[in-house]
Amino acid sequence: MNKYIIGLDLGGTKIAAGAVDTRGKVIKKITLPTEARRGKKIILKNILAAASKVWLPGVKAVGVAMAGQCDFKNGVFVSGPNFPKNFKNIKIGKFLKENFRVPVYLDNDARTFTLAEAIFGAGRGFKNIIGITLGTGIGGGIVINGQLIRGKNNTAGELGHMTLDISSPYRCSCGRFGHFEALASGTALENFYKKLSGKFLPGPEIAKNILAKDKNAKQAVAQLGKFLGLGLANLAQLLDPDLIVIGGGLSNTPALWPAALQEFKKGVIYKSLKNTKIVRAKLKDDAGIIGAALLPDIRY
Ligand SMILES: [Zn+2]
Incomplete structure (x- = not known):
């Protein structure tokens, strides 16, 4: 019988659920509203409904990806920006295990992004990969030899909190x-733009304004690109990875990359590191589901 894993990409607005085979193919999928504002009981009810709707005979495990801090060892969602304040320390692993009687794994969605890209996306065929999600915040993950690095207390790869400029305001x-x-x-990007222009504009608008020859937008993006390149240089210097894969909405801003790559090349000291592959994410719509389904280590 075929083996399947249920992948749940659990966001504040919607739950994407899918049954995934061991080759990373999504066999059956559904999206349901999370209804996060209606509180814990309803959220859990919706998670259960989403998983039930895609369940197939042969499901061996469930993987759950969430934005925020996750206790991987105990399957607990600690807290995150997209959920109500009282949706904290929720034992989602235990809850799903009690209902479905299979092992359940839960982790941060930047990590599952990295895992998905490493195994089935841009990193396929490479061993050591750093994944970065560039959105409202910065998330990250490190995969070495096909395995996520979790560290002693499951905080490895939280690269958004590297200090780049101690005197920065x-x-x-x-x-x-x-x-x-x-x-x-x-x-x-929004903060840089506001400082330069005195006006607030949402990030995607700033990116668009470059085309309209808005000088401040151009400068803000260039400034951002420099810091991005510097951060990437630190990471390459630390791990000498085969590949750095970048996803998230902000990565689709073409004007960001010339400054970032220039700074990156300046920032690393070895010639070999200057040639580190820095690429954009390859997986599209189902990446969240596939990444979550890779948490239980049942592959190939
Ligand atoms: Zn920080």
Whole structure:
């Protein structure tokens, strides 16, 4: 009998659920609203409904990807920006295990993004991969020899909190200053633009304004690209990876890349590192489901 894994990509607005085979193919999928504002009971009910609707005979495990802090060892969602304040320390693993009687694995969605890209996306065929999600914040993951690196207390790869500029006035979501996330995320782009122009514009608008020859937009993106390149250089210097794969909405801003790659090449000291492959994510719509389904280590 075929083996399947249920992948759940659990966001604040919607739950994407899919039954995935061991080759990473999504066999059956569904999207349901999370209804996060209606509280814990309803959220859990919706998670259960989503998983039930895609369930197939032969399901061996469930993997859950969520934005925010996750306790992988215990299957607990600690907290995250897309859920109500009281949706904290939720034992999602235990809840699903009790209902479905299969092992359940839960982890951060930047990690599952990296895993999906490493196994079935841009990183296919490579061993050592760093994944970065560039959105409102910056998430990350590190895959070495096909395995996610979790560290001693499951915080490895939280690269958004590397300090790039200790004297920076820009504050990170964690409250500290000058972190990678504070200087190279969508939020950073908005802050740079506001400082230059005195006006607030959402990140995607700033990216669009470059085409309309808005000088401030151009400068803000160039500034961001520099910090992005610097952050990437630090990562390459640390791990000498085969590939750095970048996803998230902000990565689709073409004007970002010339400055970022220039700074990257300046930032690393070895010639070999200058040639590190830096690519955009390859997987599209089902990446969230596939990444979650890779958490239980049942592959190939
Ligand atoms: Zn931080």
